[in-house]
Amino acid sequence: MVSQNSVGSLSIAIENKMATLEFGHPASNSFPRELLDRLTNEINNLSANPEVSLLIIKSKGTGVFCAGASFDELLAVSNEEEGTEFFTGFANLMNAMRKCPKLIVGRIQGKAIGGGVGIAAACDYVLATEQASIKLSELAIGIGPFVIEPAVSRKIGKTALSEMTLAAHEWKTASWAKEKGLFANTFETIEALDTALADFCSKLVNFNPQALIEMKKVFWEGTAHWEILLLERAAISGKLVLSDYTKKALNQFKK
Template sequence: MNEYNVTMHKGGAIATIEFSSIYGNSMPLGLLKELKDTIHKAASDIDVNVIVLQSTGRNFCNGAYINELFTLDNEASGKAFFKGFANLINEMRKCSKLIIGRVHAKSVGGGVGLIAACDYAIALEGADIKLSELGLGIGPFVIGPAVARKIGESAFSQIAIDSTMWRNGDWARKKGLYAELHPNEESMNESVLRLAHTLAHSNVKAMAEMKKMFWQGTDNWDQLLDERAAISGKLIVSEYAKAKINAIKLKQLEKSN
């Protein structure tokens, strides 16, 4: 069984990209790289007009893979890991195709950043969110610009500071992270398909220009997110963060026994 999986299915000018991992949909560096490359492939395909990003499993995305964080032993390896999130967000930002996020369940940390990097997110009730980074001894530095761009600096600071509190889907919708929140999966799927088919038959050049407009003012993100990855990389190898991550691993081990 693969530890993680990324697939792309094309149909009617719609590219559906689906990811999953055996770690509760948390993301090791390999998954981040493969997802980035798959989005780039879809963006470069002249037969694709719109991208749908989704996952399978109990959670939409659990953020960074804790066990891999624990193996990081110097600032360079720490930065390299968080560059995975930086590169993925920047790929989504630069992608000329509009990206619809289908969010069927909860997201933590980097998963919230992934949703924020989508151009339009359609979610299911119960798709709660939390930024847990401070509880690990770091902070949501890399994903911060994407999340703050969607929900505003004030709301971003609230969820970044209170890292243990879940915000429900309605909170996320009202703040602008979700464009839509649906009561059941059937309704959510219908809306995703409706919008995807509409965009599949829309003017590709117009959508590309719209996306440039939506992301105006982010041209410095290649450098900015690289700098943020360095901050996270330095903090994650600190003794404080190592102790926090080890405590989480021990709790996970106790639950499994």
């Protein structure tokens, strides 16, 4: 099944109890709100599908995995309510991935920025290429990675998070991400990545389904409060995006 329109594409393929979700957008696989909602809805649907035991999240192409939020939509925000509503999209996605009873494996073929790092962090297991550098650039545009922070901190810790967040113009290498725990393993080429991904997932999906469900619960213990926390964080970002600093920075980035 493929869903595609002017705000990007999303395809879902189910085979051998594995559901592969592939998102795409012409602007470096960034996320307008509608595409965020579509991905969130599909994860919720697959969570209840008895024919699916494992989810794989990937993006289109061989370049950037995900450039985070849509700059065009951020620039279009005109009031605090609109800003909060936009960032609520990422909050809903993070919560859907957290609450999904099936394990989620991330396939990261290229660079991940902002929300893209958040998606990787919300996966239960991530395989990437050596070209998959990561960056949290939010402070450079006057906001911060508030909504995705709990997921990122859960994977790499507060110290590594602060290193990424405060050095907002710096890329961290895939090897750094592996060392900190965001990536389980990295590979030299996309072909090697896909071979390893297929091998890993084919083994994982044949484990006792109930045991996998129980392990997912263990992985996400202590996160029930995210249901409220991430919405509160969305409100912070929604307010900050209206600042003159952010509007000017977004226009400069776009140019």
